[in-house]
Amino acid sequence: MTARPENTHQGRLLRLLRDNGSNSRAQLGDLVDLSRSKLAVEVDRLLETGLVVADGLAPSRGGRRSHNIRLTPTLRFLGVDIGATCVKIGTGIGCGIVAGGAVHRGVTGSAGDIGHIQVEPDGRACVCGNRGCLEAHFSGAALAGDAEQAACEGRSAQLAARLETAGRLTAEDVSAAAAAGDPVALELIREGGMRLGQVIAGLVSFFNPGLVVIGGGVTGLGHTLLASVRTQVYRQSLPLATGNLPIVLGELGPAAGAIGAARLISDHVFSPA
Numbered sequence: 001m002t003a004r005p006e007n008t009h010q011g012r013l014l015r016l017l018r019d020n021g022s023n024s025r026a027q028l029g030d031l032v033d034l035s036r037s038k039l040a041v042e043v044d045r046l047l048e049t050g051l052v053v054a055d056g057l058a059p060s061r062g063g064r065r066s067h068n069i070r071l072t073p074t075l076r077f078l079g080v081d082i083g084a085t086c087v088k089i090g091t092g093i094g095c096g097i098v099a100g101g102a103v104h105r106g107v108t109g110s111a112g113d114i115g116h117i118q119v120e121p122d123g124r125a126c127v128c129g130n131r132g133c134l135e136a137h138f139s140g141a142a143l144a145g146d147a148e149q150a151a152c153e154g155r156s157a158q159l160a161a162r163l164e165t166a167g168r169l170t171a172e173d174v175s176a177a178a179a180a181g182d183p184v185a186l187e188l189i190r191e192g193g194m195r196l197g198q199v200i201a202g203l204v205s206f207f208n209p210g211l212v213v214i215g216g217g218v219t220g221l222g223h224t225l226l227a228s229v230r231t232q233v234y235r236q237s238l239p240l241a242t243g244n245l246p247i248v249l250g251e252l253g254p255a256a257g258a259i260g261a262a263r264l265i266s267d268h269v270f271s272p273a
């Protein structure tokens with residue numbers, strides 16, 4: 001599903017349907033302040049793109065009954081938020097899942113906690129007590145730790161200089177060093193992207209999303225990370241699942257969490273391309 005709304009009216013309609021569920025044309029018309037004829041044009045276009053479907057007749061408000069529309073139930077998004085720091089209750093990586101127009105939280109609310117999926121048998125010890133979790137190998141905190149180690153071992157003059165000034169390193173330092181061309185920082189991001197890509201590839205095979213958005217406070221990790229994730233996912237997932245699958249960067253701020261990621265991706269999809 002790569003269809004996108006064509007204009008801001010359509011984007012607004014999609015977000016309303018996401019937030020409020022099925023809605024009648026009449027109600028939507030009131031909410032977006034469009035004339036009946038203009039609304040009809042936009043809704044018909046959305047029906048054509050397959051982003052929304054008809055959903056029966058609304059209760060009468062007096063006069064002719066209005067038709068309900070809703071988001072296409074098969075719409076799926078997957079959002080991954082890589083924490084810039086480890087402030088979010090020890091979670092370095094979260095994942096938001098939107099399916100059928102709603103955020104999927106799972107039976108006990110922990111759906112999307114992908115940080116503890118194993119990426120390395122017998123790998124690093126994780127805070128959860130297991131070994132080799134994604135988050136132990138790649139997250140804001142893991143990245144900062146790896147960078148400090150590289151600095152201390154004299155492998156990167158840039159990271160060492162930053163450590164010297166600040167006393168500690170963060171994921172932001174790694175992205176800054178990478179942006180300045182530091183090979184160690186670039187390699188750390190590439191390696192992390194590969195690990196993340198391994199997990200995303202599994203999710204893609206399982207969930208068959210229409211879009212994967214990678215967000216996080218560290219915008220500088222951006223394109224190096226994205227390239228590495230893409231390579232891994234396209235290599236590892238079945239072509240049927242990835243044939244039409246955009247993997248893109250979101251613009252999540254550091255405060256955004258996994259649920260925010262899911263909302264963000266649907267905002268992203270529900271904005272004109």
Ligand SMILES: [Zn+2]
Nearest residue numbers: 116126128133
């Ligand atoms: Zn763990």
